[in-house]
Amino acid sequence: MVPTKTAMDIGSRARHFDKIQSIIEEYGATESALIPILQKVQAEYRYLPEEILTFVATALQLPPATVYGVATFYAQFSLEPKGKYVVRVCDGTACHVRKNAALIAALKKRLGLADGETTTEDMRFTLEIVSCIGACALAPAIVIDGKVHGQMTAEKAIKALDELEAAEKEEK
Amino acid sequence: MGYITIDGVKTPINDKKNLLEVIRESGVDLPTFCYNSELSVYGACRMCIVEIEGRGLQAACSTPPEDGMVVKINTPATMRIRRMALELLLSNHHGNCQTCDKNMHCRLQELADRLGVKTVRFEESRELLPVETTNQSIVRDPNKCILCGDCVRMCKEIQGIGVLDFAGRGSNVQVTPAFGKELKEVECVFCGQCASVCPTGALTIKNKVDEVWKAIHNPDKMVVVQIAPAVRAAIALEYGITDGEHAMSKTVTALRRIGFDKVYDTSFTADLCTVEEATEFLGRVAEGKRLPHFTSCCPAWVKLCEQLYPNYLNNLSTCKSPQQMFGSLVKKLLSERHNIDRKNIYLVSVMPCTAKKFEAERPEFSVDGNPDVDAVLSSQELIRMIDQSGVKLTELPLDSLDLPFGFKTGAGIIFGASGGVAEAVLRLAAAKDETDNQIIEFKEVRGLEGVKEASVNLDGTTIKLAVISGLANVQRVMDKLQKGEVYYDIIEVMACRGGCIGGGGQPLPNDMAAREIRKDVLYNCDAMQPLHNAANNPYVKEAYATLLQKPNSAVAHKLLHTSYHSRRRITGEQVQLSRTESKKKLCVAVCVGTNCYLKGSYDTLQKLSALAQEAGLADRLDFKATFCFERCKKSPNVKVGETIHGEVTPDTAETFFRETVIPALEGRETVATEA
Numbered sequence: 001m002v003p004t005k006t007a008m009d010i011g012s013r014a015r016h017f018d019k020i021q022s023i024i025e026e027y028g029a030t031e032s033a034l035i036p037i038l039q040k041v042q043a044e045y046r047y048l049p050e051e052i053l054t055f056v057a058t059a060l061q062l063p064p065a066t067v068y069g070v071a072t073f074y075a076q077f078s079l080e081p082k083g084k085y086v087v088r089v090c091d092g093t094a095c096h097v098r099k100n101a102a103l104i105a106a107l108k109k110r111l112g113l114a115d116g117e118t119t120t121e122d123m124r125f126t127l128e129i130v131s132c133i134g135a136c137a138l139a140p141a142i143v144i145d146g147k148v149h150g151q152m153t154a155e156k157a158i159k160a161l162d163e164l165e166a167a168e169k170e171e172k
Numbered sequence: 173m174g175y176i177t178i179d180g181v182k183t184p185i186n187d188k189k190n191l192l193e194v195i196r197e198s199g200v201d202l203p204t205f206c207y208n209s210e211l212s213v214y215g216a217c218r219m220c221i222v223e224i225e226g227r228g229l230q231a232a233c234s235t236p237p238e239d240g241m242v243v244k245i246n247t248p249a250t251m252r253i254r255r256m257a258l259e260l261l262l263s264n265h266h267g268n269c270q271t272c273d274k275n276m277h278c279r280l281q282e283l284a285d286r287l288g289v290k291t292v293r294f295e296e297s298r299e300l301l302p303v304e305t306t307n308q309s310i311v312r313d314p315n316k317c318i319l320c321g322d323c324v325r326m327c328k329e330i331q332g333i334g335v336l337d338f339a340g341r342g343s344n345v346q347v348t349p350a351f352g353k354e355l356k357e358v359e360c361v362f363c364g365q366c367a368s369v370c371p372t373g374a375l376t377i378k379n380k381v382d383e384v385w386k387a388i389h390n391p392d393k394m395v396v397v398q399i400a401p402a403v404r405a406a407i408a409l410e411y412g413i414t415d416g417e418h419a420m421s422k423t424v425t426a427l428r429r430i431g432f433d434k435v436y437d438t439s440f441t442a443d444l445c446t447v448e449e450a451t452e453f454l455g456r457v458a459e460g461k462r463l464p465h466f467t468s469c470c471p472a473w474v475k476l477c478e479q480l481y482p483n484y485l486n487n488l489s490t491c492k493s494p495q496q497m498f499g500s501l502v503k504k505l506l507s508e509r510h511n512i513d514r515k516n517i518y519l520v521s522v523m524p525c526t527a528k529k530f531e532a533e534r535p536e537f538s539v540d541g542n543p544d545v546d547a548v549l550s551s552q553e554l555i556r557m558i559d560q561s562g563v564k565l566t567e568l569p570l571d572s573l574d575l576p577f578g579f580k581t582g583a584g585i586i587f588g589a590s591g592g593v594a595e596a597v598l599r600l601a602a603a604k605d606e607t608d609n610q611i612i613e614f615k616e617v618r619g620l621e622g623v624k625e626a627s628v629n630l631d632g633t634t635i636k637l638a639v640i641s642g643l644a645n646v647q648r649v650m651d652k653l654q655k656g657e658v659y660y661d662i663i664e665v666m667a668c669r670g671g672c673i674g675g676g677g678q679p680l681p682n683d684m685a686a687r688e689i690r691k692d693v694l695y696n697c698d699a700m701q702p703l704h705n706a707a708n709n710p711y712v713k714e715a716y717a718t719l720l721q722k723p724n725s726a727v728a729h730k731l732l733h734t735s736y737h738s739r740r741r742i743t744g745e746q747v748q749l750s751r752t753e754s755k756k757k758l759c760v761a762v763c764v765g766t767n768c769y770l771k772g773s774y775d776t777l778q779k780l781s782a783l784a785q786e787a788g789l790a791d792r793l794d795f796k797a798t799f800c801f802e803r804c805k806k807s808p809n810v811k812v813g814e815t816i817h818g819e820v821t822p823d824t825a826e827t828f829f830r831e832t833v834i835p836a837l838e839g840r841e842t843v844a845t846e847a
Binding site: 050054058059065066067074075079 | 328
């Protein structure tokens with residue numbers, strides 16, 4: 001059974017809240033450790049839940065508004081739950097002129113994302129449009145689960161996603 | 173001692189910390205939005221851009237002056253940049269000026285006019301965001317924010333709270349409370365200092381003027397007004413009247429013309445408060461209990477104490493603030509004397525304060541749903557109301573306040589300045605007998621300084637006192653107090669620097685220079701009164717003779733005293749730690765709010781969780797981490813089922829598990845079996 005969004009959400013909290021305190025202890029409960037702590041929290045959760053940010057603020061004795069400010073400043077942090085796999089489509093100048101728009105449309109269709117949606121309902125994929133990733137020679141480029149795929153076409157991108165899903169099934 | 177040359181004029185640096193200060197001292201009002209001499213330098217608005225020989229264009233606020241510097245203020249480049257920056261700010265600002273609360277008082281409007289920006293070439297492209305009007309004190313309109321950050325730095329640096337901060341990035345930056353919540357959902361104490369420094373209409377005072385007009389126009393209502401001590405100082409400064417007595421007399425005439433039936437002085441209940449609080453304090457000293465004694469006149473401080481220092485709630489004076497004593501006592505007495513239902517008495521307070529609006533709506537300050545104070549107007553709103561009526565205050569004849577609640581001693585008046593409450597209490601305690609009416613001046617507690625200390629000898633007992641204003645200063649002293657580094661017998665706290673004279677409801681500018689003048693107005697008023705010891709107020713004596721019996725009597729407690737409760741800092745949800753499927757499961761929620769966390773509640777949680785594993789009960793217990801049950805005095809708190817248990821420290825966790833959690837689980841089992 002595919003877990004529903006809420007069940008998965010609660011499940012992930014149950015698994016990871018335990019680690020928050022050890023993450024804070026690892027970096028030390030000081031203001032200067034805030035960013036590394038948030039990075040590690042995000043690595044555990046795939047996003048920064050509000051309750052956890054309040055908890056981090058409490059532990060570091062910072063105003064929650066300050067922690068919220070830092071969490072919303074950096075593009076690497078997300079306050080919304082992200083999918084298991086993050087697909088980043090580069091929208092830098094080179095990729096843009098190499099027609100990444102078609103690529104984005106095809107990926108959205110493959111993932112069943114409506115306008116404004118970024119994460120699939122089963123919490124497996126998140127699609128992000130990002131600024132230049134520095135792979136202009138390979139334009140248009142996308143990053144799937146941290147791996148750069150260059151000279152993309154709609155067909156190649158969809159194939160990459162299909163392969164990822166097939167590999168996941170095999171693991172199970 | 174160095175010199176710089178400003179537009180060809182040799183100007184001494186005079187130890188000024190930045191170029192902007194040197195330029196302003198030389199008589200040039202170089203404009204700024206984000207510079208406030210009392211806050212840290214931010215350097216974002218670019219209004220104070222100047223040309224420095226050999227260095228090019230620099231923001232004067234963030235440039236230290238150096239001997240020999242040659243500076244030009246108005247060059248083609250600086251003027252172009254200033255106008256362009258202003259034009260860009262205007263294009264992102266929702267400019268409905270005529271109907272804006274800050275109309276005619278807005279810095280953005282003023283500078284656009286002064287700098288001659290006549291057109292804005294860029295269209296407003298942002299969608300309008302909702303305006304926050306849900307709390308009693310402050311209105312927050314993000315569409316008017318120009319991101320100068322003055323409010324952010326005021327709240328963080330001077331008040332030590334940090335309710336507001338920048339969030340987002342680039343064109344999406346906003347100044348907002350955490351998680352986009354509303355001010356009433358976070359740790360805001362409603363002191364209004366943010367609104368005092370906001371240059372635009374982004375942060376303004378919640379306006380109650382129309383509600384008050386409505387009551388005045390209602391023939392069934394007896395409309396009564398009390399005026400706080402610090403308001404006379406604001407009126408004096410605003411209308412250029414040299415002394416507070418004079419300003420007050422004219423205000424009385426204006427308020428009668430507007431239609432108030434009775435005009436009274438909150439200083440009357442400040443006298444009453446002094447008598448009650450001095451008795452309470454001396455009682456505590458005699459018993460050696462509940463010390464240090466904290467004053468409780470300031471509602472912003474009370475809220476902060478409820479949020480951060482639950483262990484000191486017992487040390488707060490139980491006296492209601494003068495505003496609330498007035499409401500409770502005077503509504504009762506007027507309804508009896510005039511034989512009218514208390515619901516038909518509409519009591520307005522004019523206060524220098526925005527937190528007083530919050531205080532008046534605290535549920536404990538009402539009788540059968542009828543509030544003791546019906547509406548609180550800030551000094552700013554009073555001035556607005558006078559303006560609306562068309563009455564020219566300065567040209568009005570003088571009039572006097574109504575008796576008996578318009579009569580006060582000088583002690584009641586100085587309540588409006590930092591040190592005033594402490595001095596009023598000391599005067600009473602130090603007076604030899606009733607006939608002793610010398611002003612006993614306690615100069616060491618006067619002035620705008622944030623932390624003042626003194627030792628006073630009262631009949632052979634040395635009393636150590638601290639007088640603190642500015643909530644960041646308060647938190648610094650509280651830290652030392654909790655660590656045992658300092659000790660005081662009595663601590664007077666006012667949230668705003670300099671006390672109520674600098675309250676968030678006072679007219680703008682509300683800077684330290686204005687506060688200094690207002691402070692002098694109050695001490696001069698004190699000097700002009702016939703009486704200086706609150707205990708000698710004949711109408712306070714009368715109130716005791718006819719109703720209150722004696723200070724701290726049962727009836728005085730009922731009418732004039734209150735209690736406090738701990739309060740969560742921020743709204744938020746529980747964090748689920750485990751999820752069991754068993755129907756017989758029991759929920760164990762451990763508080764990880766600030767107070768419980770600092771007392772080791774996280775370790776308690778870990779221990780309880782480990783004990784559950786050991787006992788093989790993990791699948792029967794549903795662990796949650798939660799934020800604040802508002803029972804912080806007994807922290808760390810753990811809720812088992814529906815019952816909250818206090819003081820479950822990591823050390824007592826094992827006993828607690830054995831003696832409370834397991835029996836609760838067994839109880840549930842029985843119920844489940846029966847069902």
